[in-house]
Amino acid sequence: MLLSIIQGIFKTKTNISELAKRAKAGNEEVMNDLLFASTPFLKKTATFVCKRAIDEHDEEFSIALDGFHEAIMAFDPTETASFQTFAHLIIKRRLIDYIRKETARTEKWVLLEPDPEQSSGQHFILDEKSIHTYTEKQQSASRKEELLHYKKLLKEFNLTFEELTKSSPKHSDARKTAFQIAQIVADSKELYQYLLDNKRLPLKQLESLVDVSRKTIERHRKYIIAVVLLLNSDFIFIKDYVRGEII
Template identity: 75%
Template sequence: MLLSIIQGLFKPKLNITELAKKAKAGNEEVMNDLLSFSKPFMKKTASYICKRPIDEHDEEYSITILGFHEAVMSFNPEENASFQTFAHLIIKRRLIDYIRKETARKDQLLSLEPNEDDSSEQHFLFNEKSIYTYEEKQRSATRKEELLIYRELLSGFNLSFEDLTKTSPKHVDARKTAFHIAQIVADHEEFYNYLLKNKRLPLKEIESLVEVSRKTLERHRKYIIAVVLLLNSDFIYLKDYVKGEII
């Protein structure tokens, strides 16, 4: 029982990230062991997100397991800061979706049961407003969390938000050009893999494709890398939030 996990505990080089990679590769035994080993983490994560104790009998725990499994199957150690950080983000998204749907369903049922003092229309408007307020709070919380993870991702490339503020192209045309180059890198598998592996842009190859000088590429290097990482991330809310602002 949990043989692969136990072996992992006594091999310094084997960690949860490596176990996740093996599970993703199709090792069902490691996947099962990883799920069992990670029960405390999943319960703690679910309880934190739901703001109440969650155990294995709760529907929220089933959603958490599905989210954890999804995180294993989509985790990329070269893109994501750490497996548990990534898993926390995926689990949170799945739980928020579940809670939002359940809240909407229950509120819709309540809207069909007006009391003697209120009309059904008043109930519907009240519950519709409650749902919107709840969803807006969840979106805001998720954006903040994505921002923290994005900061961590940038740090792996020796970048910070302060760097981006200082080096971001000041003119609209320059920003559009830099953003266009970032899109090329994000869409070009060879360029993107080079960036992830070497933590720098393949400037020579990019220069041969665009009508931009090497000096300009180097000047906007940090901005381009940051945009590439954002474009190829799963930060749904963050990308939507900055849409129209980074170009």
């Protein structure tokens, strides 16, 4: 079982989705083998989020492993287009939460530079209120920086925030459908590369992959492109902010 999983893992969406369903249904052998065989995927995702190499000895890897298990237990193929994309999102959320908690904990022990007028060279620990203010300022600066980069990225596709506000699907079902299409594009190297190279959606290919009309895809084209770019970015603050809307 393990060998077959390793050979086929993530090569086809149907395969990994079926394995996830079997693991969720209580097949412990499939669950254990799937967790083990997914080690490269977990390392890659954790490394992407943490922006440094992650291996099995790091706490972040354990967080990623727990997130992957959570994704298996929460996965619903009728709700999510791709298990791999779904697992990727869950792992990133858990790692981001972990990083934020660790950052807040560490900052409680940040020391100020010693006052040169004090012969003792005494250091002072920042109080909780100062820490909170500092953290909020840092996060605010990071959010602004992300928004600037995202705005610049959208401009390459002739999109603006104003246009997205007007063109975003108004009904939840339409948003869900558009987001699932975006997941498919973001999850496919071929489709995503087509988008980057041509600055437009691969409509012909998508028509054969989704159960919606070409007209529907074109109607939500701007929204889908914006979501694809966001999904395949490392804009963690923007993703966290819009999680309730599109993620």
